[in-house]
Amino acid sequence: GQQLNQSPQSMFIQEGEDVSMNCTSSSIFNTWLWYKQDPGEGPVLLIALYKAGELTSNGRLTAQFGITRKDSFLNISASIPSDVGIYFCAGQQNFGNEKLTFGTGTRLTIIP
Amino acid sequence: EPEVTQTPSHQVTQMGQEVILRCVPISNHLYFYWYRQILGQKVEFLVSFYNNEISEKSEIFDDQFSVERPDGSNFTLKIRSTKLEDSAMYFCASSSTVATNEKLFFGSGTQLSVL
Numbered sequence: 539g540q541q542l543n544q545s546p547q548s549m550f551i552q553e554g555e556d557v558s559m560n561c562t563s564s565s566i567f568n569t570w571l572w573y574k575q576d577p578g579e580g581p582v583l584l585i586a587l588y589k590a591g592e593l594t595s596n597g598r599l600t601a602q603f604g605i606t607r608k609d610s611f612l613n614i615s616a617s618i619p620s621d622v623g624i625y626f627c628a629g630q631q632n633f634g635n636e637k638l639t640f641g642t643g644t645r646l647t648i649i650p
Numbered sequence: 651e652p653e654v655t656q657t658p659s660h661q662v663t664q665m666g667q668e669v670i671l672r673c674v675p676i677s678n679h680l681y682f683y684w685y686r687q688i689l690g691q692k693v694e695f696l697v698s699f700y701n702n703e704i705s706e707k708s709e710i711f712d713d714q715f716s717v718e719r720p721d722g723s724n725f726t727l728k729i730r731s732t733k734l735e736d737s738a739m740y741f742c743a744s745s746s747t748v749a750t751n752e753k754l755f756f757g758s759g760t761q762l763s764v765l
Contacts, residue, residue, distance in 0.1 A: 580654075580743075581693060581756050638685075640693040643692055
């Protein structure tokens with residue numbers, strides 16, 4: 539099946555630092571999405587990307603859809619304590635098909 | 651913001667028992683999904699449901715699994731005879747269309763523990 543590999547697996551950063559994580563796949567995806575999951579909760583959509591090369595921001599978050607359609611990155615600027623959680627990328631291969639393939643996740647921990 | 655509601659939040663069962671996980675999707679949504687997440691692992695697609703039938707299912711969704719929309723509001727996942735490896739967090743999700751820019755809303759999940 540399709541695999542989305544995220545790196546790094548975990549990050550320990552100081553509050554105020556910028557964060558960068560990425561997601562790669564051996565398959566092409568036509569939509570890339572980034573989700574955040576807090577403990578005991580379901581994933582919450584942060585950013586959605588629909589075109590190769592697209593760069594989209596949502597507050598302190600910026601994400602890009604790679605030109606090859608096989609990768610995406612997420613940046614968080616000036617991290618704050620509530621950014622703690624697990625970040626998942628997810629891809630959709632087919633337009634009109636909402637099945638999501640999730641990445642392996644990046645666990646973000648912020649050191650006060 | 652509208653919510654997908656799942657009950658129970660935790661379910662403990664003995665191996666071999668049947669369980670039913672319940673979901674109330676957002677009221678005007680038409681597409682419904684179940685995903686699961688084994689502890690410490692990624693979220694995996696199980697099944698999608700539209701117009702009272704399964705539209706897609708994964709390899710995980712074998713004959714032990716079934717879904718149903720018994721009335722206008724509930725969407726259920728039944729596991730007929732649970733196995734130890736069914737222990738996971740099960741997430742229900744819904745969306746109003748399958749347009750690429752349509753948001754998928756996830757519930758808070760049901761933690762299933764099979765003993």
